[in-house]
Amino acid sequence: MNESFDFTKVAQQSCGAVWYRHGKTILLASVAVDEDKTISEDFLPLTVQYIEKTYANAKFPSGFIKRESKPSDFETLTSRIIDRTLRPLFPKGYAYPTQISVIVLSYDGVSDLQVCALQAASSALYVSGLPFNYPVNAVRIGKKQGAFIINPSMQDLQESSLDLYISGCNEDILMIEMRSMQGETPNELSEEELYRAIEVAKTAIAQKSQQMMQAFQNSIHSPMALDISVENLNAEIVDFVWENYYEALDSALKQMAKSERASQLHKLALEIQRSVAWSFEEIVSALEFCKKRRLREMILKEQKRADGRRLDEVREIAIETNLLPCAHGSCLFKRGQTQALVVSTLGSDNDAQSYELLGDKTSSKERFMVHYNFPSFSVGEASMIGAPGRRELGHGNLAKRALESSIKDRRVIRLVSEILESNGSSSMATVCGGSLALLASGVETYDMVAGVAMGLVKEGDDFAILTDIMGLEDHCGDMDFKIAGTRHGITALQMDIKLGGIDLGILKQALNQAKRARLHILDIMQEARNKIQINEEIVPLIISFDVPADRMVEIIGQGGKIIKEIIERLGVNIDLDRTIGEVRISGLGRERLESAKEYILELLKKNQSKNFSCYSVGMEFEGCVKKIVDFGAFVEMPNGGDGLLHISKMRAKKAELCVGDIVSCRILAIGQNKIELDLI
Numbered sequence: 001m002n003e004s005f006d007f008t009k010v011a012q013q014s015c016g017a018v019w020y021r022h023g024k025t026i027l028l029a030s031v032a033v034d035e036d037k038t039i040s041e042d043f044l045p046l047t048v049q050y051i052e053k054t055y056a057n058a059k060f061p062s063g064f065i066k067r068e069s070k071p072s073d074f075e076t077l078t079s080r081i082i083d084r085t086l087r088p089l090f091p092k093g094y095a096y097p098t099q100i101s102v103i104v105l106s107y108d109g110v111s112d113l114q115v116c117a118l119q120a121a122s123s124a125l126y127v128s129g130l131p132f133n134y135p136v137n138a139v140r141i142g143k144k145q146g147a148f149i150i151n152p153s154m155q156d157l158q159e160s161s162l163d164l165y166i167s168g169c170n171e172d173i174l175m176i177e178m179r180s181m182q183g184e185t186p187n188e189l190s191e192e193e194l195y196r197a198i199e200v201a202k203t204a205i206a207q208k209s210q211q212m213m214q215a216f217q218n219s220i221h222s223p224m225a226l227d228i229s230v231e232n233l234n235a236e237i238v239d240f241v242w243e244n245y246y247e248a249l250d251s252a253l254k255q256m257a258k259s260e261r262a263s264q265l266h267k268l269a270l271e272i273q274r275s276v277a278w279s280f281e282e283i284v285s286a287l288e289f290c291k292k293r294r295l296r297e298m299i300l301k302e303q304k305r306a307d308g309r310r311l312d313e314v315r316e317i318a319i320e321t322n323l324l325p326c327a328h329g330s331c332l333f334k335r336g337q338t339q340a341l342v343v344s345t346l347g348s349d350n351d352a353q354s355y356e357l358l359g360d361k362t363s364s365k366e367r368f369m370v371h372y373n374f375p376s377f378s379v380g381e382a383s384m385i386g387a388p389g390r391r392e393l394g395h396g397n398l399a400k401r402a403l404e405s406s407i408k409d410r411r412v413i414r415l416v417s418e419i420l421e422s423n424g425s426s427s428m429a430t431v432c433g434g435s436l437a438l439l440a441s442g443v444e445t446y447d448m449v450a451g452v453a454m455g456l457v458k459e460g461d462d463f464a465i466l467t468d469i470m471g472l473e474d475h476c477g478d479m480d481f482k483i484a485g486t487r488h489g490i491t492a493l494q495m496d497i498k499l500g501g502i503d504l505g506i507l508k509q510a511l512n513q514a515k516r517a518r519l520h521i522l523d524i525m526q527e528a529r530n531k532i533q534i535n536e537e538i539v540p541l542i543i544s545f546d547v548p549a550d551r552m553v554e555i556i557g558q559g560g561k562i563i564k565e566i567i568e569r570l571g572v573n574i575d576l577d578r579t580i581g582e583v584r585i586s587g588l589g590r591e592r593l594e595s596a597k598e599y600i601l602e603l604l605k606k607n608q609s610k611n612f613s614c615y616s617v618g619m620e621f622e623g624c625v626k627k628i629v630d631f632g633a634f635v636e637m638p639n640g641g642d643g644l645l646h647i648s649k650m651r652a653k654k655a656e657l658c659v660g661d662i663v664s665c666r667i668l669a670i671g672q673n674k675i676e677l678d679l680i
Helices: 073-089 113-126 154-158 191-219 235-244 246-256 263-273 280-302 390-404 426-440 471-476 504-530 549-556 558-570 590-610 647-652
Strands: 003-006 016-022 025-033 046-052 098-106 137-144 147-150 162-169 172-180 317-321 329-335 338-347 353-355 364-366 368-373 412-421 450-459 462-467 479-485 490-497 541-546 573-577 582-587 620-629 632-636 642-646 662-670 675-679
Touching: 003 191, 016 113, 025 113, 046 073, 046 113, 073 098, 073 113, 073 162, 073 172, 073 390, 073 490, 098 113, 113 137, 113 162, 113 191, 137 154, 137 191, 147 191, 162 191, 172 191, 172 390, 191 490, 191 504, 235 246, 235 280, 246 263, 246 280, 263 280, 280 450, 280 462, 280 471, 317 426, 317 504, 329 426, 338 426, 368 390, 368 426, 390 412, 390 426, 390 479, 390 490, 412 426, 426 450, 426 479, 426 504, 450 471, 450 504, 462 504, 479 504, 541 590, 549 558, 549 573, 549 590, 558 573, 558 590, 582 590, 620 642, 632 647, 642 647, 642 662, 647 675
Parallel strands: 046 098, 368 412, 642 675
Antiparallel strands: 003 016, 016 025, 025 098, 137 147, 137 162, 162 172, 172 490, 317 329, 329 338, 338 412, 353 364, 450 462, 450 479, 479 490, 541 582, 573 582, 620 632, 620 662, 632 642, 662 675
């Protein structure tokens, strides 16, 4: 499909802007930098916003307020994809507040908006005059009938068994997101298949990078005059700390291995300040430098970690299921100092979450939800618990992608993960706890899913891959690699690289090391699964059966009268899927469900006469009077159903009928919903 970049059409007062077009899809990406201001804190002041305008697809905003306001989950997750790709590429010491905005102005319903958004954002950044040497691009890989598809259309992606999104520049892979797609069978991907798919993506990214560099060469702005200060460490303080507080630093690292908080370093900094004339800020900077240096030295040279584990060792795991007696299903999953309480709730179609994507003309239903909460007390901080932020949405989405393809059950399911303690990979604890919480609530799945976070420390040609990283190793390491799957393969993956790229040989080794850890965790989860006792008193059951799709209306009744009556009388929930002709009944107690099923089947049997193809005008028969009404009598037909003998026909023959009488009748007329009879 045609793709074009126009760097001079709009937004020329920004540092860099592009009018990006892909087919009939148009995005505006811009970069703005506050050149007169820098921040002193040790973080990159980058903000990324991806915004969809509903007019881009000729729609009004859904909901009561007809103006775009709060970003949707898709907008938030797309913003995160752009941020996670571009953030590691900013030079160390960059301290200027920077805003990257990507706005969707026109959408054809075919283009991949997440791929387009990154192409637009990275190209605007590349020409902006900021210190970027290479344009970043993205590629999505699908899999259909055993073959990989590069950048599938949205329709092809729905029919794919794989969704793999990779961003990079030249030969370097920067970020990976992967999920196996939900289908009639499990779609896990083996480590070998995933590696081949990544190789396909890497080749496509390298080719695209060269094309973009050549095309954008004459559009790059003059370099901006920015003061990018390299970390200004006092070498004298660093040497002093290293020589005099080496053992104290070692001790602090062991304490920090039990918590993400840096309170131990703070105490050590106060102790050092009492004996020297240097400022507290200088001492803290030196300690941070020495902490990272010592941790990486310990891993690379001594092959050990701050908490004493081997490089490939998973922390101790403890699992308890259905500890909440009034919840449908629950699991308390603890791995080291990370603890997730995951709770499962089962519902009916009315409980599904409505949502509407930009390319949709009508709203859709989300039947499986994963909500991840990260209260501040989980890391020992004192602050208010508020609405979920980007991080919570991202972690919940990763867990959902990991678990979704393993679910057979068609009920509406909500998983809520409450992180009660965190020191590394709470999202993967959510996956493990979520898989068991589903089973604890009686949800039918193809297989259990486990997740583990991997890390990397690399200095020159030396590297070490870490299994089940804790917060300290995540902060000081070079890679955050979360991978989830079953015994048979990978269901979801998320990787962020801080190095500006990763060697595929290292990635392959990390995949195999993660597989061993995953199988170890699944063995422990199997032991917990064997002990599950389902809360049968409160867990709703479900039965399903098929009926002709064109007869669903008979179950609903006029104005929903019949289905409401069944629901109220028997205390069940009934969901009808007209596309496949399926009736799903859920509720407490199998007797209620079977009674509702029997009632519906009996109702359809009674109404079977509405298919009048077996009757013809003039046909004569003998039938039993079933019901007497003011306007006549209903007579049972020989092949099912009732015909109406109007009162006028009875008076003409001076007939007085009672229920149970056998009468001879002739068919006078056959309508869409009734048969008219006459007496012989």
